[in-house]
Amino acid sequence: MLFNSIDFIVFLPIVFVLYWMVKSNLKVQNFLVLTASYIFYGWWDWRFLSLIFFSTIVDYFVGLSLNRQDNLRKRRLLLLTSIVVNIGFLGFFKYYNFFLENFATAFTFFGGTIDAERLEIILPVGISFYTFQTMSYTIDVYRKKLEPTKDFIAFASFVSFFPQLVAGPIVRAKQLLPQFYIQRTFVYTKAADGLRQILWGIFKKVVIADNCAEYVNYIFDRPEKFDGSTLLLGGVLFAFQIYGDFSGYSDIAIGTSRLFGIDLPKNFAFPYFSRDIAEFWRRWHISLSTWFRDYVYIPLGGSRVRIGKQIRNVFIIFLVSGFWHGANWTFIIWGALNALFFLPLLLFKQNRNYLEVVAIDRRLPNFKELAMMGLTFFITVLAWIFFRAENLHHALEYLSGIFNSSLFSIPELPDFGGKKRAHPILYLLFGFILIEWIGRKDNHALENIGLGWNRLLRWSMYAFIIFIIGMYMQTHEMPFIYFQF
Amino acid sequence: MKKFLSSIILFIPFSLILYVVLICLWGSNLPTRHRPNLIYKLGHWGHIYSRLQEAKTYRDVDILFLGSSHSYRGFDVRKFDSLGLKTFNMGTGAQTPIQTKALLKRYLPKMNPKTIIYEVSPILFSYEPVESSLDLIANDVNDWNTMEMVFSINHIKTYNTAIYAMYRDALNLNKDFKENASRADDLYIPGGYVQKRMKRYKYRKHNKKERKPRSIQVNAFYHNVQMIKDKEINLILVQTPITQSLYKAHTSNKLFDKQMKELAPYYNFNELIQLDDSIHFYDSHHLNQDGVEVFNDSLIMRLGL
Numbered sequence: 001m002l003f004n005s006i007d008f009i010v011f012l013p014i015v016f017v018l019y020w021m022v023k024s025n026l027k028v029q030n031f032l033v034l035t036a037s038y039i040f041y042g043w044w045d046w047r048f049l050s051l052i053f054f055s056t057i058v059d060y061f062v063g064l065s066l067n068r069q070d071n072l073r074k075r076r077l078l079l080l081t082s083i084v085v086n087i088g089f090l091g092f093f094k095y096y097n098f099f100l101e102n103f104a105t106a107f108t109f110f111g112g113t114i115d116a117e118r119l120e121i122i123l124p125v126g127i128s129f130y131t132f133q134t135m136s137y138t139i140d141v142y143r144k145k146l147e148p149t150k151d152f153i154a155f156a157s158f159v160s161f162f163p164q165l166v167a168g169p170i171v172r173a174k175q176l177l178p179q180f181y182i183q184r185t186f187v188y189t190k191a192a193d194g195l196r197q198i199l200w201g202i203f204k205k206v207v208i209a210d211n212c213a214e215y216v217n218y219i220f221d222r223p224e225k226f227d228g229s230t231l232l233l234g235g236v237l238f239a240f241q242i243y244g245d246f247s248g249y250s251d252i253a254i255g256t257s258r259l260f261g262i263d264l265p266k267n268f269a270f271p272y273f274s275r276d277i278a279e280f281w282r283r284w285h286i287s288l289s290t291w292f293r294d295y296v297y298i299p300l301g302g303s304r305v306r307i308g309k310q311i312r313n314v315f316i317i318f319l320v321s322g323f324w325h326g327a328n329w330t331f332i333i334w335g336a337l338n339a340l341f342f343l344p345l346l347l348f349k350q351n352r353n354y355l356e357v358v359a360i361d362r363r364l365p366n367f368k369e370l371a372m373m374g375l376t377f378f379i380t381v382l383a384w385i386f387f388r389a390e391n392l393h394h395a396l397e398y399l400s401g402i403f404n405s406s407l408f409s410i411p412e413l414p415d416f417g418g419k420k421r422a423h424p425i426l427y428l429l430f431g432f433i434l435i436e437w438i439g440r441k442d443n444h445a446l447e448n449i450g451l452g453w454n455r456l457l458r459w460s461m462y463a464f465i466i467f468i469i470g471m472y473m474q475t476h477e478m479p480f481i482y483f484q485f
Numbered sequence: 486m487k488k489f490l491s492s493i494i495l496f497i498p499f500s501l502i503l504y505v506v507l508i509c510l511w512g513s514n515l516p517t518r519h520r521p522n523l524i525y526k527l528g529h530w531g532h533i534y535s536r537l538q539e540a541k542t543y544r545d546v547d548i549l550f551l552g553s554s555h556s557y558r559g560f561d562v563r564k565f566d567s568l569g570l571k572t573f574n575m576g577t578g579a580q581t582p583i584q585t586k587a588l589l590k591r592y593l594p595k596m597n598p599k600t601i602i603y604e605v606s607p608i609l610f611s612y613e614p615v616e617s618s619l620d621l622i623a624n625d626v627n628d629w630n631t632m633e634m635v636f637s638i639n640h641i642k643t644y645n646t647a648i649y650a651m652y653r654d655a656l657n658l659n660k661d662f663k664e665n666a667s668r669a670d671d672l673y674i675p676g677g678y679v680q681k682r683m684k685r686y687k688y689r690k691h692n693k694k695e696r697k698p699r700s701i702q703v704n705a706f707y708h709n710v711q712m713i714k715d716k717e718i719n720l721i722l723v724q725t726p727i728t729q730s731l732y733k734a735h736t737s738n739k740l741f742d743k744q745m746k747e748l749a750p751y752y753n754f755n756e757l758i759q760l761d762d763s764i765h766f767y768d769s770h771h772l773n774q775d776g777v778e779v780f781n782d783s784l785i786m787r788l789g790l
Contacts, residue, residue, distance in 0.1 A: 006639075020486060186486045424519060463500035467507040470641055471522050475615075 001043035002479060003252045004206055011040065012256065019260055026183050030153045033180075033260070037162035041126070044166075048124040051089055056159045058085045059134045063141045063148035063155075075142060082138035086131040093123050098327030125483050126166030128324060132291055134159050137173035139295055146174050154180035163256040167249045167482040169267040169287035176264070184261030194258030196446040196462070201251025203465055208432050209244030209481075210474035211425045212237040218414045220388055223398045226414075228407030231398060235381040238388045240429060243272065245481045246285070251444055270440045272380075273358050275372040277341040278351035280380060288324070292317050303346060314346060315339045325387070330395055334386040341379050357441050424472055505648055512649035523645040524616075525623045525653075528664040531557055531578045532673040534624040535664045539675065543573045545597045550574040550677070551585050552604025553617075555725040558771045560602065562676035564781040568790055573598075574677030579617035581609050582705035587621065587634040589709055593716065600719040602784075603709070605751075606727075607741045610698035610706065615640045622650045637701065683774055684767035691734035691769065710748050721788065724753040726780055728762040731769045758783050 001007050015036045022028045042049050062082040069075050096119060137158075140146035149155045158177045164170075219226055219234030226234070250267035257264045271283035281289055293302075300313045315336070322335020345351040358373065359365045365373065382399070389395035413423050439445030450458040511520050528534040531554055547570040550560040556576025565572040573596065575588055585603075618638055622631060627650050635647045653659055666673040670682040713720045722745050732738065732755045745751040758779065760766070765776030772780055 186489070188486075188489050191489050192492070424521065459496055459499055460503060462496070463503040464507070466500055467504050470504065470645060471508075471511060471520055473522065473641065475522065475641055 001040050002477065003249065003256075004202065005477060007043065011036075012259075016259055020186055023184065023186070026181075027153065029184070030151075030157050030180055033157045033162075034153055034160065037157065037160040037165060040162035041160065041165055044125050045122070048127075051124055051127065052130060052160055053156075055086060055089065055131065055134050056156045058082060059138050059159070060149075060152055060155050062138050064150065066138070066141045067148045079138055079142045083135060086135050090127055090131050093121055093127055095327045096121060129168045129170055130159055130165060132170050132288075133173075136170070136291065136295065137177070140173055146177075149177060149181075151181065161257070161262070163253040163260075164264055167246070167253070167480055168285075169250055169253065169264055170291050171264055171287065172291075176262070179262050186261060190258050190261065193447060194255040197251045197255030197258070197444045199255075199462060199465055200444055200446045201248040201253075201255060203469055204244040204248030204251065204432075205480070206473040207244075207428055207469055209241045209248060210478045211428065211472065212241035212244065213478060214416075214474065215413060215425065216241050216388070218416065220394075220398065223394075223401045226401065227409050227412075228402045228404050229409050229411040230413070231402045232381070232407065233411040233413070235385050235388075235398075235402070237425070239272070239377070239381050239384050240432075242384065242387070242481060243268070244432075249480045249482060254444075266443055270357070270436055270445075272377055273373055273437065273440055274376050275354045275358060275369060276345055276350070276376055277338065277379065278345045279354040280376055281338070281342065282355075288321065292321055296320060307347070310346060311343060314343055318342065329392050330386045330389050333392065333395070334383050337383040337386065341383070360441065428468075428472060505652070508645055508648045509652045512652070522642050523649055524619045524642060525646055525649050526620065527623055527659060527662055529578070529620050529624065530554075531576075532664060532666075532668070532671065532679055533577050533620050534662070535666070535673050536575065536577070536677045537625040539677065540573065540575060540592055540596070543596055546571045546573050547598065548572040548600045548602055549596055549598035550576060550602050550604070551580070551588070552576045552725075553580045553606070553609055554578050554771065555606065555727070556580070556604040557677055557679050558681060559604065559725040559777060559780060560678065560784075561674070561680070561777050561781050562678045563674060564778075564785065565790070566676065568785065570790065572676060576604065576677065577617065578620055579609070579612055580621075581612045581614050581617055582702045582709055583614040583634055583637060584617055584621050585709050586705045586712075587630040589712055590630045590633075591625075591628065593712075598718055600721065601713055602721045602723055603713075603749075604725055605706075605722050605745055606724055607696040607698070607735055607737050610702045611696040612702070613699065614638050614701065615642055618643050619646050622646050626654055627651050637705075680774060681767055681771070685773065686728060686763055686766040686768055688728075688730065688762055689769060691731045693734050693736055695736045720749040722749050722751040723784065724751075724755060726754045726758065726760050726765070726772060726776065728766050728769045729755070729760075730762055752784070752787060754780055754783065757787075 001011060015032070019029060019032055019036075022032060038049055038052075041052065059082050062078050065078050066075055069078065137146070137155075141148045154177065157180050158171075158173060161171075161176065216234055216238045219230065220238070223231055223234075247268035254264045254267070265287060267285060267287050269283040269286065271280050274280035274283055297313055297317045300316060301309055302313060303310050305313070318335040318339035319332055320335070322331040322333070322338075325331040325334075342351070345353075358369050385398050386392075386395045389398060413426075435449065436445045439447060439449055442448050450461050453461075508523060512523050512525055517524060517526070536557065548565060550556050550562075550572065552559075553576060557574050558576075560572075560574050560576070562572045562574050575592065577584060577588075580588075615638060618634060619642060622635070622643065623646065625631075627647060631647060631650075635643045664673075670684070672680045672682075674680055710720065724742075724745070726732075735741075738753075738755075742751070742753055742756075745753075760772075760776055760779060765772055765779060767773040
């Protein structure tokens, strides 16, 4: 079920009403969450519910067994079971064909022949997210940082909680699981803010991301037809597309959770207002970055090892992060580029310069901050080109199209064959950036804007956003980009 | 919780009212290209405005023609009127069964036709119904039938355009609008026919294409057929000629013919008469006046008029 579908608009109020009707009975409420989550996921393809269920069963019993087991070797074996099952599912569904093809290519390179037959594998939606979420549980139990749960329904609800099941945020067990143990109370301000966040998430997705996508697809599909400046603009629009799409999803997920009295951690913190790439990575897809930090980077020694190992660790974490996104060399190069951008900051110990929001006590950034944000945005756009490209050849062709004398021409957006076509995306983007800038210190852009106004004015603002959605949304349903990961 | 629900219950009508106000403001003040989901074009292609205005003055006709541009560019009312018949052509651009349903409900009681000649084609059953509905909404006075059509299509463009159209209807803002009978190469003939300035088609090969019918269109079509039958109106289904190159590109012609024959007397003129693509057509879909003469003579003969 897509958040931006009629099905979800019907589904959500029904679950919401039922959920609060049974608020006095925690077990029933959790069971309702579980049922709703399985319906939500099964709406897309019920067959893959078995994968989630199997993962849940395995990790539930691994957790309990870890608690009873003191023998280190056996504990390691239990943890390995969990990791093998989860990574095994992920590896088969997501990476089987990639490894097969590359193995065959390498074999051919060395003069051999191999009959490698691709399998037609459907990637189960959300598998990269829920496998990481459930693995965090067994790893934390193994490290004795978390008590395993005996409540299967609560655990299964944690694994499959529908708002964040298919595209995150990836929530750690210690953040989410305890919320299923205690009675939730309805808090008006929390629910109202949840609705605001949902509204802003929908706006980001259907107005900003989907409208950018129209141009991005057109430009990326025929880079040879455009001059450098337009190709660069295509990259910029993709940067907003992916941000609107993914952070929009996160906003809807977090907002929906708040309607149910459950808090999910922030996943995006206005990343395009970052002054360097390190700050960008503290603000982009936070739940994944911190997952890799805590379960990969720090166990490898992080930055508290000698310089060679530091470099290795940085590359490992960025390459793995790139590969997590998809079985394509483009994602790996995207990760490698980000590692290259990040490395100088780490080596010169400049990677924690900007921990606060830019221009925290001012309305506008100064020139230096503006230039730094511009430069950071520019290099992320260059990396995004690899992320968006179909393959490496496509990415290189696109980049070579940018870096020539035509880069200094006036960019021309495609008119799709229409006469006198306007490009509302340009003024929509302007309004979007402005609101995000105003709300940059908050959890989401609409959190505090208008809260001091009288109700009529505040509601008018929300209604105006609804109107803009109705007037400028793309009319064909576009799935979220991160569903493919 | 009570406060939350009551706020939502208050906010929904509040935002709906503001939405309507903003639609009216946007529609009145911004050009079409700046309001992509509100497409209101008065006097659009095919003289739809003139035709629907004229339709309001017709009573008790002998033959009512329904269908797409194949209809209003294919059935020359002058040919039928010369036989002493009173006819009206209610074809509209890309009129799919969904729009036909709204038009039938609106005009059938007054027009009270003895016979309906309903133009059918696999192409129309495969169309998505949004764009052609927008023309109908913009160019006719809207009523409950419009709303029924809008809700059945369930698309943001039709909702927005219907809201704006109703606002214009309510304030009678179209009262001064006049559509010229002559527009580009088209000449509107009273009775609903549009004559194209004589042109000939340059042959173009069409690739094979499967036209998958949409269930929403098929259901509306069966509903229309039943409505006509219930009123004991003589129904004749006609597939008007298109170029052979286009016709042969459709992969479902035989199946379509079979399905139509089961519903009412059916004539597929792509199989019944021999026309030349480069002589009798001005584009791949539409007959030129020479082609219309041949087609209409053949239809009149076959119906024994």
